[in-house]
Amino acid sequence: MEQPNSGSPSETHIDDLVSKLPVREGMVLYKSYWLWPQTAKRVMLLQDMFKARDDDVILATNPKCGTTWLKALAFTITTRSSYDLHNHPLLTLHPQEVVPFLEIPANEDLTYVETLASPRLLATHVPMSLLPESIANHGCVRIVYICREPKDAFVSLWHFWNRVHGGRGADLDLDTAFNRFCEGALPYGPFWNHCLEYWKESIARPDRVLFLKYEDMMSDPVGCVKKLALFLGVPFTDREEEGGVVEQVVRLCSFEMLSGLEANKTGNLKVRARPNVVYEKAAFFRRGKVGDWVNHMSEEMGTKLDSIMEEKLKGSGLVL
Ligand code: A3P
Numbered sequence: 001m002e003q004p005n006s007g008s009p010s011e012t013h014i015d016d017l018v019s020k021l022p023v024r025e026g027m028v029l030y031k032s033y034w035l036w037p038q039t040a041k042r043v044m045l046l047q048d049m050f051k052a053r054d055d056d057v058i059l060a061t062n063p064k065c066g067t068t069w070l071k072a073l074a075f076t077i078t079t080r081s082s083y084d085l086h087n088h089p090l091l092t093l094h095p096q097e098v099v100p101f102l103e104i105p106a107n108e109d110l111t112y113v114e115t116l117a118s119p120r121l122l123a124t125h126v127p128m129s130l131l132p133e134s135i136a137n138h139g140c141v142r143i144v145y146i147c148r149e150p151k152d153a154f155v156s157l158w159h160f161w162n163r164v165h166g167g168r169g170a171d172l173d174l175d176t177a178f179n180r181f182c183e184g185a186l187p188y189g190p191f192w193n194h195c196l197e198y199w200k201e202s203i204a205r206p207d208r209v210l211f212l213k214y215e216d217m218m219s220d221p222v223g224c225v226k227k228l229a230l231f232l233g234v235p236f237t238d239r240e241e242e243g244g245v246v247e248q249v250v251r252l253c254s255f256e257m258l259s260g261l262e263a264n265k266t267g268n269l270k271v272r273a274r275p276n277v278v279y280e281k282a283a284f285f286r287r288g289k290v291g292d293w294v295n296h297m298s299e300e301m302g303t304k305l306d307s308i309m310e311e312k313l314k315g316s317g318l319v320l
Contacts, residue, residue: 151293255288
């Protein structure tokens with residue numbers, strides 16, 4: 001685990017708070033969410049440090065629900081006046097490199113987000129209720145949330161976990177991983193509370209939170225990309241639509257295109273805040289399919305997770 005940046009009183013105090021939280025499988029339970037201790041610490045630090053700006057855009061996701069895809073799309077849409085789509089940064093940079101995470105900075109200094117030019121595009125896995133108050137109370141900050149069918153999200157997470165941590169002797173068999181998922185004991189879990197909080201905010205404040213589903217983006221990428229651009233305040237013009245720009249954005253950010261690029265096939269992401277963990281760039285592109293769970297989970301497991309989700313989402317209007 002990384003060391004604190006300094007011995008400032010607030011950091012010492014936060015370390016102390018984190019050390020007293022309930023622990024399970026290396027995670028701590030902070031305000032009903034399971035987080036890695038270093039994430040819990042960053043969440044607490046961000047509360048104090050992060051200052052939202054009017055034009056900030058936050059891309060929020062549960063892990064393995066389409067973060068990489070959403071980063072690519074939001075980046076391409078919002079910067080399209082600056083970059084030629086045929087000679088684009090995403091042809092040489094991984095989508096994870098063009099949009100930084102709020103709580104998983106590439107360097108150890110959390111103040112780096114202050115140095116980014118406006119308008120900032122930031123990603124996060126932090127649940128709505130744990131976001132810095134500066135974001136939560138800010139009337140202008142826009143949040144895009146992408147959610148995914150939980151069985152597919154679980155299978156994707158299980159593969160990713162074993163790819164990243166397996167080599168370090170921390171392999172998880174499917175049954176163990178599944179039981180933890182069903183108990184909500186996964187990083188940023190429970191999965192359902194994460195979705196529900198953003199869902200409720202998207203209903204209460206649709207101008208502020210756009211709630212997307214991975215499956216809808218797969219079935220109607222053009223429609224979803226137009227919706228995303230509109231929400232981000234940069235709708236496609238008639239001329240762009242007639243010129244096929246929306247389709248070009250969809251193609252550039254597609255699984256087929258991104259997973260085939262040399263920039264995304266080789267090498268590792270630099271996450272200096274997590275020096276012991278190797279994040280292969282290629283690990284963020286596995287199958288990119290809807291319904292892949294049937295190739296890994298039994299029907300019984302599927303039914304069990306469906307009924308948990310049904311019960312947890314009951315009455316919310318959210319169906320996954
Ligand atoms: P699978 O493991 O099911 O293939 P995240 O980006 O949140 O880590 O999510 C990773 C999941 O999104 C993986 O799912 C990955 O293959 C898929 N993915 C990555 N890029 C994608 C893209 N451009 N289009 C669709 N799916 C994508």
